[in-house]
Amino acid sequence: AAGVIQSPRHLIKEKRETATLKCYPIPRHDTVYWYQQGPGQDPQFLISFYEKMQSDKGSIPDRFSAQQFSDYHSELNMSSLELGDSALYFCASSLKQATGELFFGEGSRLTVL
Amino acid sequence: KQEVTQIPAALSVPEGENLVLNCSFTDSAIYNLQWFRQDPGKGLTSLLLIQSSQREQTSGRLNASLDKSSGRSTLYIAASQPGDSATYLCAVSLMDSNYQLIWGAGTKLIIKP
Numbered sequence: 001a002a003g004v005i006q007s008p009r010h011l012i013k014e015k016r017e018t019a020t021l022k023c024y025p026i027p028r029h030d031t032v033y034w035y036q037q038g039p040g041q042d043p044q045f046l047i048s049f050y051e052k053m054q055s056d057k058g059s060i061p062d063r064f065s066a067q068q069f070s071d072y073h074s075e076l077n078m079s080s081l082e083l084g085d086s087a088l089y090f091c092a093s094s095l096k097q098a099t100g101e102l103f104f105g106e107g108s109r110l111t112v113l
Numbered sequence: 114k115q116e117v118t119q120i121p122a123a124l125s126v127p128e129g130e131n132l133v134l135n136c137s138f139t140d141s142a143i144y145n146l147q148w149f150r151q152d153p154g155k156g157l158t159s160l161l162l163i164q165s166s167q168r169e170q171t172s173g174r175l176n177a178s179l180d181k182s183s184g185r186s187t188l189y190i191a192a193s194q195p196g197d198s199a200t201y202l203c204a205v206s207l208m209d210s211n212y213q214l215i216w217g218a219g220t221k222l223i224i225k226p
Contacts, residue, residue: 042216056213099162100145100206102214106156
């Protein structure tokens with residue numbers, strides 16, 4: 001079965017650079033979530049989209065933005081990168097009218113030098 | 114504010130033992146609860162999902178229970194194997210948040226051969 005696909009899997013950037021992470025949800029899932037997991041920490045909710053509209057906003061910095069496109073894939077754009085942005089970024093998808101189970105991608109590891 | 118706590122933070126047991134991981138949450142108004150497994154530096158693998166109306170779910174050697182009124186869930190692992198070594202996280206889905214997850218800090222499990 002198709003799973004959530006995230007790219008790139010690994011990304012190395014310098015401070016003050018920009019980065020874009022992509023997420024392709026499970027086909028027919030209508031909701032996408034972004035989570036950030038720092039070293040040794042539990043995942044922190046950043047933002048979610050339902051049917052291409054932002055549905056919830058968590059602890060996403062103003063330097064970050066995200067959107068969901070017409071094909072339901074989502075992109076997380078991060079600008080003015082800081083050392084503290086180094087983390088594993090997870091995307092998850094779900095089908096709103098189903099069980100509410102979230103299915104996670106393998107994550108994108110961002111390292112800011 | 115919903116808070117999720119997992120005890121113990123770490124657990125080391127000999128291979129073959131049965132074990133129980135605990136998860137507690139402060140607000141019983143949850144939609145569902147999920148147990149995940151995470152290997153070091155890797156993605157989140159969903160193990161079991163329990164809807165708020167359910168009491169338990171089973172998958173192979175895993176059994177998860179939910180007592181919503183007391184704000185507790187347990188993950189029971191039978192006949193543990195070295196391959197079960199990982200961090201186990203529980204997460205609750207809030208009722209009115211499009212399934213946004215609130216996470217526990219995880220239990221790091223080591224199964225000794």
